Amino acid sequence: MKTLKSIQVVIAAVVVSIFFMSNQKYSETIITKISDSDSTTFTIPANIQTIIDKSCVMCHTTESKNFKGKTKLNFDKMINGSYSINKIASKLRKIDKVVMIKKNMPTKKFLKNYPDKAISDTDRKTLSEWALNENKKIKATQE
Amino acid sequence: MMRILTITAIILLIGFILIQLYPVEKPAFVENNPDDLIINSEIPANIKSILKTSCYDCHSNETIYPWYSNIAPVKWLVYKDIIEGRKAANFSNWAKLSDDDKMDLLYDMAEEVQDGDMPMAVYIANHSDAKLDSIQKNEFSNWAESLADEL
Numbered sequence: 001m002k003t004l005k006s007i008q009v010v011i012a013a014v015v016v017s018i019f020f021m022s023n024q025k026y027s028e029t030i031i032t033k034i035s036d037s038d039s040t041t042f043t044i045p046a047n048i049q050t051i052i053d054k055s056c057v058m059c060h061t062t063e064s065k066n067f068k069g070k071t072k073l074n075f076d077k078m079i080n081g082s083y084s085i086n087k088i089a090s091k092l093r094k095i096d097k098v099v100m101i102k103k104n105m106p107t108k109k110f111l112k113n114y115p116d117k118a119i120s121d122t123d124r125k126t127l128s129e130w131a132l133n134e135n136k137k138i139k140a141t142q143e
Numbered sequence: 144m145m146r147i148l149t150i151t152a153i154i155l156l157i158g159f160i161l162i163q164l165y166p167v168e169k170p171a172f173v174e175n176n177p178d179d180l181i182i183n184s185e186i187p188a189n190i191k192s193i194l195k196t197s198c199y200d201c202h203s204n205e206t207i208y209p210w211y212s213n214i215a216p217v218k219w220l221v222y223k224d225i226i227e228g229r230k231a232a233n234f235s236n237w238a239k240l241s242d243d244d245k246m247d248l249l250y251d252m253a254e255e256v257q258d259g260d261m262p263m264a265v266y267i268a269n270h271s272d273a274k275l276d277s278i279q280k281n282e283f284s285n286w287a288e289s290l291a292d293e294l
Contacts, residue, residue: 071254084292090246 042088042138044079048130055106055119089138095131099124162215169213170225173204173235180237189279190286194234197262197273201228204235209269224263242294249291253284 044052052060052075059069062076073091077083083091098105103124111118119127176182181191200206201224212221232248240248255261257280267274275283 068258071258084288086246086292086294087250087288090243090250090291093243093247 042079042134045130048127051119051123051127055117058117059110085138085142089135092131092135096128100128165215167219167222169218169222170206170229171204172206176204176235178236178238179203180234183238187286189282193275193279193283197275199234200270201225201266202232202234204229204233246291246294249287253287256280256287257284
């Protein structure tokens, strides 16, 4: 009985921590580029994380089944140091492009299948302003 | 029976001649491109050769048109792809691009070649030497990425 209880506790702890970890995935992440002498930071604040988790994560992380989507943009690689600083800057520029100018992300088909994951106009603006601002920050460190 | 065949053949022939008259603008061949990527950068020989044989027909002003590409209806499709290709990326205008635009294009190039999206399948079907094996794909993608990283 006692062992059963402790097993339950362990399982609960694991479930909670997995939940916590997955929720924390893109919060306040800092990247340091190892090959450069100067380190550049790149941040995804909680409000941006919420938008990405809702509308983009299904196609743009390492676990995504959307092969094309994740080769074009992989948020995991963006935060774990796999992308060079220039590549991060380029992808940030493109996020603004697809979210605000072309408005082709998330894809039409996705929005049809998952209407609850739609991105509001306010969120589009928030996401694009964040992307452009992070891009500017990176640029500033390179001058 | 013979007569029907002859008449059909004549109609087809007239149709074929008539569609040749339909005017479409041919994307121009320009020989001297001072802003060209290859002229303005130091590019390893293997990459230069990939660019020339697998990319330049659609992504530069130096398009080499095979004879059949100037005959309708094939030319409609070919000209359209070249116009779109040059619009997306024209290596003849490379030096005029900003560093940001160069960077965006180079990462695109690395991804599209690695994934086999470029060169287009229809182009490879007609230009077997444009096909890239996995070693060439890796070499090309690594070159494009590192050039973008250094900008």
